[in-house]
Amino acid sequence: MSAAILTIGTELTRGEIVNSNATWLAAELTEAGFTVTAIDTVADDQPAVVAAIGRLAGVARIVLVTGGLGPTTDDLTAAAVARAAGVDVVRDESSVLAIRRRVESRGGTMNAGHEKQADLPAGADVLPNSDGTAPGFAVHLGGSTVLCLPGVPREMKRMFLEQVLPRIRSHGESNTHQIVLRTYGLGESAVGLALDGVEAAYPGVTLGYRVHFPEVDVKVHARAAVQSKARELALRAAGEVGLRLGDVVHGEGDDTFPGIVGRALRGRGWRLALAESCTGGLLSHVLTSVAGASEYLVGGAVTYANSAKTRLLGVSEDTLRGHGAVSAEVAAEMAEGARRVCECDVAVGVTGIAGPTGGSDEKPVGLVFWSVAHPGGTVVRHRVFPGDRETVQIAATYAALDLLRRIASGLPER
Amino acid sequence: MSAAILTIGTELTRGEIVNSNATWLAAELTEAGFTVTAIDTVADDQPAVVAAIGRLAGVARIVLVTGGLGPTTDDLTAAAVARAAGVDVVRDESSVLAIRRRVESRGGTMNAGHEKQADLPAGADVLPNSDGTAPGFAVHLGGSTVLCLPGVPREMKRMFLEQVLPRIRSHGESNTHQIVLRTYGLGESAVGLALDGVEAAYPGVTLGYRVHFPEVDVKVHARAAVQSKARELALRAAGEVGLRLGDVVHGEGDDTFPGIVGRALRGRGWRLALAESCTGGLLSHVLTSVAGASEYLVGGAVTYANSAKTRLLGVSEDTLRGHGAVSAEVAAEMAEGARRVCECDVAVGVTGIAGPTGGSDEKPVGLVFWSVAHPGGTVVRHRVFPGDRETVQIAATYAALDLLRRIASGLPER
Numbered sequence: 001m002s003a004a005i006l007t008i009g010t011e012l013t014r015g016e017i018v019n020s021n022a023t024w025l026a027a028e029l030t031e032a033g034f035t036v037t038a039i040d041t042v043a044d045d046q047p048a049v050v051a052a053i054g055r056l057a058g059v060a061r062i063v064l065v066t067g068g069l070g071p072t073t074d075d076l077t078a079a080a081v082a083r084a085a086g087v088d089v090v091r092d093e094s095s096v097l098a099i100r101r102r103v104e105s106r107g108g109t110m111n112a113g114h115e116k117q118a119d120l121p122a123g124a125d126v127l128p129n130s131d132g133t134a135p136g137f138a139v140h141l142g143g144s145t146v147l148c149l150p151g152v153p154r155e156m157k158r159m160f161l162e163q164v165l166p167r168i169r170s171h172g173e174s175n176t177h178q179i180v181l182r183t184y185g186l187g188e189s190a191v192g193l194a195l196d197g198v199e200a201a202y203p204g205v206t207l208g209y210r211v212h213f214p215e216v217d218v219k220v221h222a223r224a225a226v227q228s229k230a231r232e233l234a235l236r237a238a239g240e241v242g243l244r245l246g247d248v249v250h251g252e253g254d255d256t257f258p259g260i261v262g263r264a265l266r267g268r269g270w271r272l273a274l275a276e277s278c279t280g281g282l283l284s285h286v287l288t289s290v291a292g293a294s295e296y297l298v299g300g301a302v303t304y305a306n307s308a309k310t311r312l313l314g315v316s317e318d319t320l321r322g323h324g325a326v327s328a329e330v331a332a333e334m335a336e337g338a339r340r341v342c343e344c345d346v347a348v349g350v351t352g353i354a355g356p357t358g359g360s361d362e363k364p365v366g367l368v369f370w371s372v373a374h375p376g377g378t379v380v381r382h383r384v385f386p387g388d389r390e391t392v393q394i395a396a397t398y399a400a401l402d403l404l405r406r407i408a409s410g411l412p413e414r
Numbered sequence: 415m416s417a418a419i420l421t422i423g424t425e426l427t428r429g430e431i432v433n434s435n436a437t438w439l440a441a442e443l444t445e446a447g448f449t450v451t452a453i454d455t456v457a458d459d460q461p462a463v464v465a466a467i468g469r470l471a472g473v474a475r476i477v478l479v480t481g482g483l484g485p486t487t488d489d490l491t492a493a494a495v496a497r498a499a500g501v502d503v504v505r506d507e508s509s510v511l512a513i514r515r516r517v518e519s520r521g522g523t524m525n526a527g528h529e530k531q532a533d534l535p536a537g538a539d540v541l542p543n544s545d546g547t548a549p550g551f552a553v554h555l556g557g558s559t560v561l562c563l564p565g566v567p568r569e570m571k572r573m574f575l576e577q578v579l580p581r582i583r584s585h586g587e588s589n590t591h592q593i594v595l596r597t598y599g600l601g602e603s604a605v606g607l608a609l610d611g612v613e614a615a616y617p618g619v620t621l622g623y624r625v626h627f628p629e630v631d632v633k634v635h636a637r638a639a640v641q642s643k644a645r646e647l648a649l650r651a652a653g654e655v656g657l658r659l660g661d662v663v664h665g666e667g668d669d670t671f672p673g674i675v676g677r678a679l680r681g682r683g684w685r686l687a688l689a690e691s692c693t694g695g696l697l698s699h700v701l702t703s704v705a706g707a708s709e710y711l712v713g714g715a716v717t718y719a720n721s722a723k724t725r726l727l728g729v730s731e732d733t734l735r736g737h738g739a740v741s742a743e744v745a746a747e748m749a750e751g752a753r754r755v756c757e758c759d760v761a762v763g764v765t766g767i768a769g770p771t772g773g774s775d776e777k778p779v780g781l782v783f784w785s786v787a788h789p790g791g792t793v794v795r796h797r798v799f800p801g802d803r804e805t806v807q808i809a810a811t812y813a814a815l816d817l818l819r820r821i822a823s824g825l826p827e828r
Contacts, residue, residue, distance in 0.1 A: 011622075012437075012440070013440055013444075013450040013453060014440060015443075015444055016623070016624055016633075017624070018433070019432070019433055019436065019453075020432055022429075022433065022455070023426075023429045023431070023433065024429065025429070026426070026427055026428060026429030027428065027429025027430070029429070030427075036428065036429070037427070037456070037459075037462060038427075038466075039426065039454070039455035040452065040453070040454050041453035042452055042453075043451065045451075048451065052452075187522075188484055188485060188486065189486070189525060189527035189547075192485055192527050193525055193527050199487070207486075207487070207488070208424055208425065208458070208488055209484070209486050209488065210425050210431070211484075213566075219425075274716065280698055280701070280702025280703070281690075281695035281698025281699035281702060281714075282695065282699045282702075283695070284695025284698070284716040285696045287695075288693075288694025288695060288716075288718070288807075289694070289804065291770055291771070291803055293694065293718070294718055294719070294772075297719075298719040298722050299716050299719055299722025299723075300715070300716045301713060301714070301715050301726060302688065302698045302713050302715070302716065304707070304708055304711045304712060305708070305713055307712065307713075307757065308687075308712050308713025308714075309713075311755055311756065311757070312713060312715060312726060312756070341725055341726060342721070342722050342725065342726070343721065343725070355705070356705055357705070386519065387545075389703075389705055390703065391568075393702075
């Protein structure tokens with residue numbers, strides 16, 4: 001069944017806050033089997049709210065509205081819904097009592113602003129608020145049900161879960177299934193090209209792509225007569241996607257790249273040390289952003305200056321003079337030094353030129369060497385990464401993590 | 415002048431990602447003097463996109479569209495705009511060349527997916543993409559201009575600033591002026607409380623707040639008969655805001671917290687070393703995300719395990735045994751060790767329990783000690799930060815940077 005979301009607030013149309021309410025509601029509705037066809041946002045402006053409610057009720061069977069239920073003059077949702085439905089606003093006495101109880105239980109006294117929150121469209125179903133004063137409400141508008149919730153995220157979420165979900169759940173479709181495969185190593189267009197024809201070969205399957213540089217997620221979405229068939233279809237199509245992409249796929253669903261790297265290291269029983277220059281701590285940060293990093297990560301050094309490379313990691317001054325700080329030789333000595341100093345099984349080294357300055361004809365901005373020193377030896381790779389400072393730092397971090405993942409997992413090095 | 419935003423993507427209508435593009439564009443358009451009347455989101459579904467573009471072009475003079483310009487089959491914005499405008503899609507040869515240049519400069523080879531990105535509505539103005547392959551474009555639709563940008567945030571932002579803003583700027587109202595003051599150290603409600611009455615004292619001024627944890631930006635927005643008056647009004651009100659908030663204000667406009675810290679260190683001629691445990695590289699990463707960090711940052715150590723604290727920083731085993739790794743004594747020895755090993759003027763140490771596990775009654779999750787060792791001695795502070803792992807890591811990073819900023823700038827330590 002189709003659903004739409006309307007979020008009301010000038011703080012949203014002015015870009016002052018991110019619309020996390022809409023994202024949360026969209027995820028909940030999708031999970032419950034609804035297809036969200038539109039998410040609209042309008043300012044605290046009555047004609048705009050009236051028009052949006054009327055329009056959305058015409059295109060979706062369920063319309064969820066958040067915001068504009070508060071005590072101040074810019075809270076106008078009840079009046080707008082009443083106008084869209086062609087009914088009056090009336091004071092709901094049971095809501096007045098509930099508001100009074102809540103206000104007084106917190107040691108306050110009821111004022112006109114509180115009382116205004118009980119003014120609802122005539123004939124509306126009241127949705128009690130377990131977490132605040134403003135009640136929500138539901139009205140029928142044409143063939144659609146319009147459900148209005150507060151804009152305060154905590155109140156909105158609780159009202160949705162307690163009041164809305166039980167009312168709408170039986171209308172959700174449960175004939176779809178989605179599997180997300182997470183990839184690193186190919187750009188979006190190369191991934192798309194590799195999967196050309198999959199949708200045609202598996203009717204009912206749609207592929208979606210989500211890029212969060214440098215990863216590309218492939219969403220395998222299947223629709224069938226019943227959910228068990230949809231799951232089966234999604235699994236078969238995801239199998240085909242996995243076959244085509246090979247070890248470019250690093251995980252599924254909620255897997256994260258650093259989580260996968262950590263799993264590979266734990267599987268090997270390897271303890272890790274890090275030696276970073278141009279990535280400036282990003283490699284450490286990415287690994288330690290996942291809980292449990294202390295199970296395999298001993299530590300490392302961020303060696304920006306040459307003196308730090310020598311003093312913290314024992315990189316030889318001759319090597320630095322002879323080859324320069326950005327060189328395969330220094331990358332290797334950084335990893336080997338970190339491995340030795342931290343007494344680890346494996347270590348990663350990264351040195352390069354993140355930019356925007358510091359490049360030369362011979363060593364341009366974006367040139368990065370990364371290395372892994374492990375029990376079988378030391379591997380060094382290099383590349384010139386395009387893009388700005390942040391892009392080069394992220395690309396270099398992932399390249400180094402991927403080499404580590406491949407070595408720890410026994411996959412071919414690339 | 416009115417503006418509308420249309421964001422396209424099934425990942426948005428399914429609630430898989432927050433719509434930060436819409437928030438960013440709304441803020442930029444508001445700043446440029448436009449009134450954003452609607453922000454709509456639809457799935458990657460051609461009829462829905464066609465309908466939304468037609469409708470928004472009827473209600474706003476400028477429609478900004480993001481998403482759906484990529485190389486895969488779910489990227490259908492160009493075709494939808496062409497249909498809404500009643501024109502054909504044609505391959506733009508200059509864009510084919512630009513895409514080829516970009517792909518080949520990155521060592522790739524042009525494929526059919528890349529080439530598809532040059533298929534644009536007939537008669538469209540091309541908006542070159544400085545940061546990716548997919549060009550944007552602009553078409554006239556009724557009395558409205560529809561401008562289509564990529565969905566990748568970095569590409570979208572750059573194209574907006576370089577291509578869109580210069581085209582539309584003259585249509586914005588120019589009787590407003592906004593000054594942004596950046597703060598650290600108080601929560602949003604405390605900042606709001608401190609500024610109570612400012613709007614009343616300066617008619618024409620509205621204060622807005624934007625939280626990006628742990629910073630709170632205060633937007634001083636002034637409207638007057640002409641822009642010179644608006645600027646003057648904004649400056650006076652911002653002066654009042656600055657007076658009330660004191661050194662909680664760390665910068666203005668595009669200033670960043672690490673940039674301000676770097677400026678203070680350069681002003682002192684101090685070279686910096688870092689010693690991190692629970693922040694796991696985030697402190698280094700935040701400082702090195704700003705170009706020019708190499709002017710003051712020598713390096714540092716991420717010492718997760720006790721052995722790394724001893725071997726890399728010379729923290730005494732007795733101190734670790736006697737006080738535990740999460741202690742004021744170890745925080746002090748970490749900073750002093752980093753300062754000594756890296757031969758620096760000043761060093762920062764951070765040790766704590768980021769969670770979610772590892773806490774005890776005596777040392778709960780969120781307990782963090784941070785220290786600054788400088789020519790005048792060593793200062794240590796501690797706090798129990800609420801929140802999840804990421805929140806604790808960010809809060810600890812900012813607390814340590816703020817102590818460093820205060821010492822380097824000669825402000826009172828807190």
